[in-house]
Amino acid sequence: MQSTAHAFKDNVEHALVDDNLQQSLALLKVGFSERRRQAVERLPEFEALRDRARDIKNHALAHLDFYLETFEAKVLALGGHVHWAPTAEDARHIILDICREAGARTVAKSKSMIAEEIALNNHLEAAGIEPVETDLGEYIIQLRREPPSHIIAPAVHLTKDQVADTFLEHHRKLGFDKRLSERGDLVAEARQVLRRRFQEADVGITGANFLVAETGSSMLVTNEGNADLSNTLPRVHIVLASIEKVIPTLEDAATLLRVLARSATGQEWSSYTTFNTGPRRPGDPDGPAQYHVVLLDNGRSGVLGTQMQDMLRCIRCGACMNHCPVYGAVGGHAYGWVYPGPIGAVLTPQLIGVEEAGNLPNASTFCGRCESVCPVRIPLPKLMRHWREREFERHLTPASIRQGLAMWAFLACRPALYRRVTGIANRVLALFGRVAGRYGWLPLAGGWTRYRDFPAPQRGGTFHAQWRARGGARR
Amino acid sequence: MSARDQVLGAIRRSLKRGALSGEARAAVEAHLREHPVNIVPARTAGTHEDRVRLLEQWAAFNHATTARVVAADVPGAVSDYLASNNLPARVVMAPDPALDHYDWNSRPMLERRRGLPEDADRVTVTGALAGVAETGTLVFASGPEHPTSLNLLPETHVVVLREADVVGPLEEVFTRLRARYGEGVMPRTVNTVTGPSRTGDVEQQLELGAHGPRRLHILIVRD
Numbered sequence: 187m188q189s190t191a192h193a194f195k196d197n198v199e200h201a202l203v204d205d206n207l208q209q210s211l212a213l214l215k216v217g218f219s220e221r222r223r224q225a226v227e228r229l230p231e232f233e234a235l236r237d238r239a240r241d242i243k244n245h246a247l248a249h250l251d252f253y254l255e256t257f258e259a260k261v262l263a264l265g266g267h268v269h270w271a272p273t274a275e276d277a278r279h280i281i282l283d284i285c286r287e288a289g290a291r292t293v294a295k296s297k298s299m300i301a302e303e304i305a306l307n308n309h310l311e312a313a314g315i316e317p318v319e320t321d322l323g324e325y326i327i328q329l330r331r332e333p334p335s336h337i338i339a340p341a342v343h344l345t346k347d348q349v350a351d352t353f354l355e356h357h358r359k360l361g362f363d364k365r366l367s368e369r370g371d372l373v374a375e376a377r378q379v380l381r382r383r384f385q386e387a388d389v390g391i392t393g394a395n396f397l398v399a400e401t402g403s404s405m406l407v408t409n410e411g412n413a414d415l416s417n418t419l420p421r422v423h424i425v426l427a428s429i430e431k432v433i434p435t436l437e438d439a440a441t442l443l444r445v446l447a448r449s450a451t452g453q454e455w456s457s458y459t460t461f462n463t464g465p466r467r468p469g470d471p472d473g474p475a476q477y478h479v480v481l482l483d484n485g486r487s488g489v490l491g492t493q494m495q496d497m498l499r500c501i502r503c504g505a506c507m508n509h510c511p512v513y514g515a516v517g518g519h520a521y522g523w524v525y526p527g528p529i530g531a532v533l534t535p536q537l538i539g540v541e542e543a544g545n546l547p548n549a550s551t552f553c554g555r556c557e558s559v560c561p562v563r564i565p566l567p568k569l570m571r572h573w574r575e576r577e578f579e580r581h582l583t584p585a586s587i588r589q590g591l592a593m594w595a596f597l598a599c600r601p602a603l604y605r606r607v608t609g610i611a612n613r614v615l616a617l618f619g620r621v622a623g624r625y626g627w628l629p630l631a632g633g634w635t636r637y638r639d640f641p642a643p644q645r646g647g648t649f650h651a652q653w654r655a656r657g658g659a660r661r
Numbered sequence: 662m663s664a665r666d667q668v669l670g671a672i673r674r675s676l677k678r679g680a681l682s683g684e685a686r687a688a689v690e691a692h693l694r695e696h697p698v699n700i701v702p703a704r705t706a707g708t709h710e711d712r713v714r715l716l717e718q719w720a721a722f723n724h725a726t727t728a729r730v731v732a733a734d735v736p737g738a739v740s741d742y743l744a745s746n747n748l749p750a751r752v753v754m755a756p757d758p759a760l761d762h763y764d765w766n767s768r769p770m771l772e773r774r775r776g777l778p779e780d781a782d783r784v785t786v787t788g789a790l791a792g793v794a795e796t797g798t799l800v801f802a803s804g805p806e807h808p809t810s811l812n813l814l815p816e817t818h819v820v821v822l823r824e825a826d827v828v829g830p831l832e833e834v835f836t837r838l839r840a841r842y843g844e845g846v847m848p849r850t851v852n853t854v855t856g857p858s859r860t861g862d863v864e865q866q867l868e869l870g871a872h873g874p875r876r877l878h879i880l881i882v883r884d
Contacts, residue, residue, distance in 0.1 A: 252680075272668055320872070437698050440699070469805040
């Protein structure tokens with residue numbers, strides 16, 4: 187997918203005045219995060235499970251080569267195929283070759299963020315193969331030719347009325363010519379349309395939530411059951427997974443599953459959690475004749491062993507974005523590429539470069555909610571700070587910010603001067619802002635005050651001045 | 662250099678070591694062999710009856726329905742469930758010999774077919790490998806006696822679960838799978854199903870029956 191991450195600030199301007207988007211985001215703030223809170227309350231072991239989940243992923247990453255080889259050997263022994271893809275382009279070629287070999291005309295796809303990352307749909311379409319997204323949210327945005335705006339709820343930015351219009355426009359030619367107004371009817375119509383598409387599909391492509399080295403299983407977690415139809419009905423099943431998805435054992439999977447659904451949607455367990463292991467066995471009445479796993483690196487191996495390795499623990503639950511004030515204000519599209527929210531602010535510069543995506547790690551209030559809810563305890567604010575430092579080191583930061591920081595650094599290294607200057611600034615600001623208690627505009631801070639008011643200082647002087655006045659200890 | 666060597670080589674360069682060997686390798690091999698249990702929620706402790714009740718509770722929480730029956734009443738319970746939901750008395754059943762234990766001829770009006778589901782089939786009846794009390798989850802293993810598509814295609818899925826097959830946490834399912842199929846061996850597909858199919862993709866409101874069954878009814882059969 188073509189990135190617009192460099193245009194983050196313009197994207198935000200549009201997002202803030204998009205009424206439909208703001209209406210949808212208002213629902214998000216109460217929905218997912220409240221349900222997560224309730225689910226966590228119901229499970230006293232939750233915090234201990236988070237620690238264990240973090241440790242399992244760290245252990246898997248430290249032995250990644252071993253577990254990938256073990257997984258591969260298991261799949262091969264069952265008659266499955268494993269393909270290694272160092273780059274996105276390699277993965278696209280591998281998948282296209284499998285589809286061509288199978289004589290595929292349509293492909294049933296179950297939502298996969300990795301497929302978005304490698305822009306698989308465009309590539310298949312260009313080759314004359316029709317990819318059909320089968321997750322309801324992903325199907326809606328495919329019809330609208332939009333990218334997903336959330337990693338587990340791709341159409342979360344749309345209202346019911348927008349979905350109804352989209353269905354009428356696209357389903358009319360299939361004989362559905364009534365504009366629907368009930369949610370249940372919209373879901374039922376999509377079920378009918380997509381059931382036919384499942385039956386036509388020659389190939390099913392799914393992602394994987396986890397790969398289990400012990401058994402060679404690929405695991406899928408959904409609520410709709412679309413991944414299961416995608417891996418059961420077509421003749422060929424292709425699993426597209428990035429290398430950091432591999433974990434050691436089934437028991438380790440159980441621990442990760444216990445934190446995944448609760449963090450994502452606040453469910454105790456997702457409706458469908460499925461283990462697929464190799465192709466159809468002799469005597470099996472259904473299931474795919476061919477089973478392929480494509481293991482994608484796309485830069486991840488280079489993150490191992492660096493300060494940024496923690497990001498590879500991510501299990502893509504979306505809790506960080508559900509709890510992020512920035513995501514909650516601007517939605518997912520503003521981030522401009524595949525992964526939005528705090529994890530996107532950390533992954534995107536890694537995957538497509540800090541030059542393109544430097545804005546994203548700056549779009550944070552550093553409130554820390556993302557880290558406090560992350561099921562595998564990724565220190566997201568720390569990682570964002572790391573990218574800000576990289577950006578600064580590479581002289582990608584705008585001159586005005588660099589000069590401002592230099593001025594602040596000059597003052598901060600000279601405590602006496604710092605206290606005098608902040609004392610004066612405090613009095614001057616207080617003089618002009620006391621009545622309203624805030625400023626709608628400030629010199630040198632137009633970028634800030636354009637979108638929000640700056641609070642006026644309260645009476646009593648700076649913190650330093652008050653500390654001294656109250657007899658605080660000095661060193 | 663092959664793509665495989667390229668990826669594995671890059672991983673090892675980043676981890677600043679070669680392929681695992683010696684003690685380090687023995688340690689991770691032992692982890693796979695021993696697959697230690699991590700943290701199991703305390704809610705799954707208790708007597709077998711506690712577990713059956715826990716299963717009922719979480720199944721209901723996840724929008725499934727349950728009923729406790731004795732073996733002789735299974736065919737009747739299926740017929741009555743269909744009638745009370747205005748469903749036709751016609752089912753497609755898994756070719757599972759375990760289902761032959763029930764006296765289906767006691768309900769001659771219940772039309773039965775064994776095998777794969779077809780478009781017109783609205784109701785499936787299958788057994789289950791296990792029921793997980795922890796979350797009210799059913800476990801289905803694929804094989805000649807249990808086509809996976811039976812769990813997915815029809816609108817209504819009636820599951821006959823033996824009370825003895827109710828386990829506490831998910832880990833006990835893995836123990837059963839290893840006992841039946843061998844260490845490190847899985848059937849092609851293991852579905853774990855918790856309540857009916859659902860979606861929250863339109864305005865984050867729950868709708869049942871997205872792609873899979875709209876109704877999931879569990880008959881818990883007393884031994």
